Amino acid sequence: MKSRVKECVDFIRSITDFTPKAALILGSGLGAYTRQIENVVCTIPYKDIPGFPVSTVSGHNGRMIMGYIEDVPVVCMDGRVHHYEGYTPQEVILPIRVMRALGAEFLLITNASGGINGDFVPGTIVLVRDHISMFVPNPLLGPNDPELGVRFPDMTDVYDPHLRSLILAAAESEGIPLETGVYCQLTGPSYETPAEIHVLKVIGADMVGMSTVMEAIAAKHAGMKICCLSLITNMAAGISANPLSHEEVKLAGRQAEPVFTRLLTAAVSTIKEY
Ligand code: HPA
Numbered sequence: 001m002k003s004r005v006k007e008c009v010d011f012i013r014s015i016t017d018f019t020p021k022a023a024l025i026l027g028s029g030l031g032a033y034t035r036q037i038e039n040v041v042c043t044i045p046y047k048d049i050p051g052f053p054v055s056t057v058s059g060h061n062g063r064m065i066m067g068y069i070e071d072v073p074v075v076c077m078d079g080r081v082h083h084y085e086g087y088t089p090q091e092v093i094l095p096i097r098v099m100r101a102l103g104a105e106f107l108l109i110t111n112a113s114g115g116i117n118g119d120f121v122p123g124t125i126v127l128v129r130d131h132i133s134m135f136v137p138n139p140l141l142g143p144n145d146p147e148l149g150v151r152f153p154d155m156t157d158v159y160d161p162h163l164r165s166l167i168l169a170a171a172e173s174e175g176i177p178l179e180t181g182v183y184c185q186l187t188g189p190s191y192e193t194p195a196e197i198h199v200l201k202v203i204g205a206d207m208v209g210m211s212t213v214m215e216a217i218a219a220k221h222a223g224m225k226i227c228c229l230s231l232i233t234n235m236a237a238g239i240s241a242n243p244l245s246h247e248e249v250k251l252a253g254r255q256a257e258p259v260f261t262r263l264l265t266a267a268v269s270t271i272k273e274y
Pocket of ligand 1: 114191
């Protein structure tokens with residue numbers, strides 16, 4: 001795995017010596033945020049990076065963009081890869097390790113999710129405070145490379161408390177409502193049944209999706225400071241009477257774009273005061 005990371009980093013370093021402070025991952029329907037990146041240094045299609053996984057899902061582009069958001073140097077993944085596309089957990093987290101090796105200390109994750117908490121109607125933005133990982137394989141299974149992180153990483157505060165408090169304060173001063181909650185990743189690609197959503201509610205999940213947790217575990221292992229903004233695109237199965245569709249998820253992403261954009265920029269900006 002380490003050599004795959006190195007191969008990707010060597011390729012990227014043959015294009016640019018840019019050192020990002022923060023890494024961003026844009027989830028389903030949130031790719032338009034790339035327009036906010038200023039002084040773009042380079043745009044690299046995933047398919048050009050040797051061994052890098054390529055997104056196959058509609059609504060996910062496949063390129064890495066480097067530039068600045070409010071003077072913070074960022075590397076942005078415009079589109080992510082998921083376990084359900086057939087990628088192994090190790091492949092899913094390769095981009096995280098690559099961005100870390102490029103220098104990123106912070107990871108800002110975005111995703112689309114289904115609301116389990118009855119207060120989370122479509123369009124609600126939730127700052128993830130914790131996650132439930134038990135339904136997906138742990139991406140750290142296998143031999144541990146001590147250069148990447150410790151064998152048994154602590155997961156008490158995956159989503160950095162100080163970063164979260166800065167983002168909550170920034171949202172408040174921008175007048176943007178921001179909830180907090182617990183995210184649960186399932187593998188997908190089928191959406192959940194109402195009975196499964198009932199189980200997730202009982203064990204404390206506020207929202208459900210098909211990404212993020214594996215990425216966050218790898219980033220925490222690598223010592224990054226992590227936060228995650230989740231856009232509720234639909235009520236989870238059985239919470240609302242409507243059947244779920246990917247079209248609905250993408251549409252909700254587009255509708256929330258202006259406010260989500262403002263919040264994400266404010267969140268990146270907090271890194272300067274961290
Ligand atoms: N379930 C799983 N993943 C999702 C959902 C959902 O309801 N909405 C957006 N991503």
